[in-house]
Amino acid sequence: xxxxxxxLLTKAQVASCKQVLLxxxxxxxxxTAGYQSAQAKHNLQLPENSPAARQLGDLVLQALAQxxxxxSAALPLKIFPPLFxxxxxxxxxxxxxxNAIRQVPGTPVKVRTDLSMTxxxxxxxxxxxxxxxxxDTYGAHSVKLAAGDMVLYPSTSLHKVTPVTRxxxxxxxxxxxxxxxxxxxxxxxxxxxxAIQSLRQQLADSREIVQLTGVYHNLLRxxxxx
Ligand SMILES: O=C(O)CCC(=O)C(=O)O
Ligand SMILES: [Fe+2]
Numbered sequence: 001x002x003x004x005x006x007x008l009l010t011k012a013q014v015a016s017c018k019q020v021l022l023x024x025x026x027x028x029x030x031x032t033a034g035y036q037s038a039q040a041k042h043n044l045q046l047p048e049n050s051p052a053a054r055q056l057g058d059l060v061l062q063a064l065a066q067x068x069x070x071x072s073a074a075l076p077l078k079i080f081p082p083l084f085x086x087x088x089x090x091x092x093x094x095x096x097x098x099n100a101i102r103q104v105p106g107t108p109v110k111v112r113t114d115l116s117m118t119x120x121x122x123x124x125x126x127x128x129x130x131x132x133x134x135x136d137t138y139g140a141h142s143v144k145l146a147a148g149d150m151v152l153y154p155s156t157s158l159h160k161v162t163p164v165t166r167x168x169x170x171x172x173x174x175x176x177x178x179x180x181x182x183x184x185x186x187x188x189x190x191x192x193x194x195a196i197q198s199l200r201q202q203l204a205d206s207r208e209i210v211q212l213t214g215v216y217h218n219l220l221r222x223x224x225x226x
Contacts, residue, residue: 001187002134002141002153005070008063008119009148017056018121021084021170024052029085029093040094040160046084048105057082060119060172072193073152075179075186077226080104080111082119082174087130092163095135098155102175113155113175114183120145120171127167134159154183179224189223192216 009017029043046053060082064070080102087093102111118132124144131142132151135158143151153159155175180186196212203209 003073005150007148008150014147020052034099037096040096042091044086073190074115076176077179078111078177080175082172084172086170087164088168090163093161095158095160097158112177114178115152115176116155117152118171118173119150120147122170123147127169128165129162130164130169131162185223
């Protein structure tokens with residue numbers, strides 16, 4: 001599932017995050033790249049355990065926890081602490097696939113990457129290029145969102161970031177392990193949850209809605225790992 005989460009952060013939150021990002025010390029993006037992606041990755045990144053990364057990462061995690069659309073679509077089990085990147089002066093990230101397993105730095109915790117996220121901090125008009133291009137069986141999808149918006153996509157997809165030829169593209173990127181590993185099953189649960197919520201707005205809680213809610217939870221019970 002390729003999904004936009006609009007306005008995960010308010011414009012005021014984006015502005016204060018950007019200030020922290022602009023004052024931070026950046027490193028070469030290859031610090032977290034795997035063997036294949038290191039050849040393709042040309043950008044800057046905040047060191048994983050830098051105070052700026054952890055402060056902003058916590059803010060992003062709090063916003064995610066409060067976002068119903070994200071929770072319903074992702075059904076998160078473990079979220080990798082958000083990382084932050086910057087592309088400028090022609091920098092890009094060639095086509096790659098994200099590593100299947102990532103260890104949370106300084107801990108024994110391993111996260112299987114089911115979903116990948118990019119949260120945009122720069123407005124589209126602030127830079128030229130910098131599209132996140134995600135491939136699926138239907139073709140290539142070019143994503144460039146307003147600051148504060150986030151995209152969620154299956155970590156199994158090949159993807160790339162096109163060269164930033166003007167301005168600067170600041171973003172947060174991270175991964176999560178879902179309670180439901182299968183993208184297909186998770187998408188079914190998401191569709192069902194959206195339909196039930198919409199029905200509930202139109203009709204009073206009828207027996208049928210309660211029954212459908214029961215089916216949702218019974219499927220989740222069968223498919224989820226906790
Ligand atoms: O910058 C982005 O939008 C994506 C970054 C990415 O694909 C990665 O770091 O693996
Ligand atoms: Fe990636």
